[in-house]
Amino acid sequence: MKYTEGTEIRDTKAPAGPIEERWEKRKFSAKLVNPANKRKLQVIVVGTGLAGGSAAATLGELGYNVKSFCYQDSPRRAHSIAAQGGINAAKNYRGDGDSIYRLFYDTVKGGDFRARESNVYRLAQVSVNIIDQAVAQGVPFAREYGGLLDTRSFGGAQVSRTFYARGQTGQQLLLGAYQALERQVAAGTVEMFTRHEMLELIVSDGRARGIIVRDMVTGEIERHMADAVVLATGGYGNVFYLSTNAKGCNTTAIWRAHEKGAYFANPCYTQIHPTCIPVSGEYQSKLTLMSESLRNDGRVWVPVAAGDTRAPGDIPDDERDYYLERIYPAFGNLVPRDIASRAAKNVCDEGRGVGPGGLGVYLDFRDAINRLGRDAVEKKYGNLFEMYERITGEDPYTQPMRIYPAVHYTMGGLWVDYDLQSTIPGLFVIGEANFSDHGANRLGASALMQGLADGYFVLPTTIGDYLANGPYGEVDEEAVAEAEIKVRTKIDKLLSINGTRTPDSFHRELGKIMWDYCGMERTEESLRKALELIPSLREEFWRNVKVSGSAEELNQVLEKAGRVADFFDLAELMCLDALVRTESCGGHFRAESQDADGEALRDDENFAHVSAWEHTPDGPVLHKEPLEYEYVKMSQRSYK
């Protein structure tokens, strides 16, 4: 795939000066919209997860007219609800040496020096307010007997800064945001559109001014205009077909925006989570994550000998390889996700994997049960053990769990500046849908933090500055009509092909290509192979897909087909991005770039930049945004 290089991105709009003062400075310099004018302004928020739900609620509270869209039957179902582990905040309630600066430091380092310092510092600052906000909403975080909030530690950190609500932290935080959102619906500031899917962005006079959506019940194509548009549509991990994402998670909204001029940054950064339940068969529709917190007590091992098919209980201790503890004695089983995932892949590649197909490693609680007793283990992890038993039919109290890495979170997304504004003026992107805060790797318990930081605290300030600089005039009718025609044409086309393969069968095949050639390990050869296979599969899709039913009804096959079509184009860009980045960092491991011990080898000289891709009729154009580290000195990450 051909690409050209464009101009560098030099200005990210972050204020200069000491890092701890930048956000204060930006807030003060942001223009305000007076309350009477807010009522006249319309904002569209697409997506109702932690980022979108909190943003729509907050914008409503501020007095704007908000339209909120989600594809589910209720905003409460957004996939943030499935986050298990917790949310980080630099509260230092434990007095164990935590601080905003330390959270900032850990996040920049954990992101393998591919995140922006200014953004990450702001995230650490705001993290403190998020906990206050959630508690005030009635989020039932875990408490100690003295009545104060409990915390725990998570992979990649040595302080205890993770707030949690059993294994359902995402659920409780999302319900807090959802309830705040419904409160605004009742107050009349937010109009809610459920079972609606955004299919096109309307750009008029160079600005984002609305969206085209499909009412998923009636099939009606609707136009919605606004003074600004916010995308909070989550990640695109489902490009791999099997992932821990909900089935409906897709790339359509951000991909449509990308085609309309929004740069797509670092598409190749995919987080592979080390503790998922392994695949069991061809029919499998998704992968289930087992919380990372299990690694606090569970020990990871495989047999020392390749091809050892004995039951785990029959393998004596001296024939077990506790490989994480062996290779990384300082962090042991708590190494960050990218490290743990690759280590699992390596032992399986050596033929030492366990379970059907040899793609699994043991996560063993035998020692924890012996040490703490079954009751204590059950108290801590009971719901997770039950979930495992449900899915696999195996009892994790009497035999070790089998786990394997799976696609979990995408660190790439639409490029945004410090104000969370994309390269299309008036188009803001928040949460997992943008790229800015995690770098090449996301530490545990930081995605919830980012979603809520963006939605409750950052966007509501920065979008005000944009709106205060308006009004931006009438929307060009032709731009609206053109966007609508594009949507209708695509739907008609999908329905007319009437081929012999279902959208799912194409999706499965595309996912396999991505996992095999652009998954946990990439090589120049594998990526070139993927870049050959994807276009030919896409060509077959547009010739041979079968979409049953009509456009004027609830049609889940049509919905699926449209999403798969966009995944093809995204997949190609992901592979191109991975091919161009000839270094290893975080979730992007290029086999050609490793040190003598097999650890990822970063190339700061040539790749300390964000790769922001512009879509043009002549092919992708790469814009580099140089990353500068003034506060955290770039160094090799080591967890040994």
Add this chain to the structure above:
Amino acid sequence: MNLTLKVWRQSGPKDSGRMVTYQAKDVSPDMSFLEMLDVVNEQLILAGDDPIAFDHDCREGICGMCGMVINGVAHGEQRATTTCQLHMRHFEDGATVTIEPWRAAPFPVVKDLVVDRSAFDRIIQAGGFVSVPAGSAPDAHSLPVRKEDADDAFDAATCIGCGACVAACPNGSASLFTAAKITHLSLLPQGQPERIARAKSMVDQMDAEGFGGCTNTGECTAVCPKGIPLDTIARMNSDYLKANAK
């Protein structure tokens, strides 16, 4: 394994609907119930038939989107389990399985097994929140909460809003759903100022949506995938009585 499925098919709210029989062949015991339906649907699409519409999303038991009555029981016979977490190993080879949507007047059928549960959102809109705008919250440690209260609040807060309680209730009552939210917020100090007004407006909204009254049959907790206890309803009634006594 091979199964005979009897599935409720209804093209839209105005269609009267009917049961249709399908054969599900070569079902793996490791499949989830929804994965089994996926496989059936793939075959229907290729045969040019309309696949069975059903709601689902996270497929890990937490979003609350999936829901169907299986062999007469909401989410199927396995207790404390959503449909997406129900696996085929719990069925016998050759069995006949009936699959129907939630049936309750306030949950109109949209298509096949998909129903409209927006009444639940309107009950939350009536007061299922703490009125606190972003940015004005005091430090989280300024208000300690007894661990027991926080734990009980959490137990109630785990409701996923799936609607199984309504589908199972002979009266079509939404009491368990509404009570779970009222209990969650009423056990925490943050929820106190609006506590009584909340109970009143949420219960009144529940009635206005057309849900039936609670007669303590307990079918709701029996099918609840999250095990929300029946005593939440007593708490709701107590707060509701206080509201009306004023």
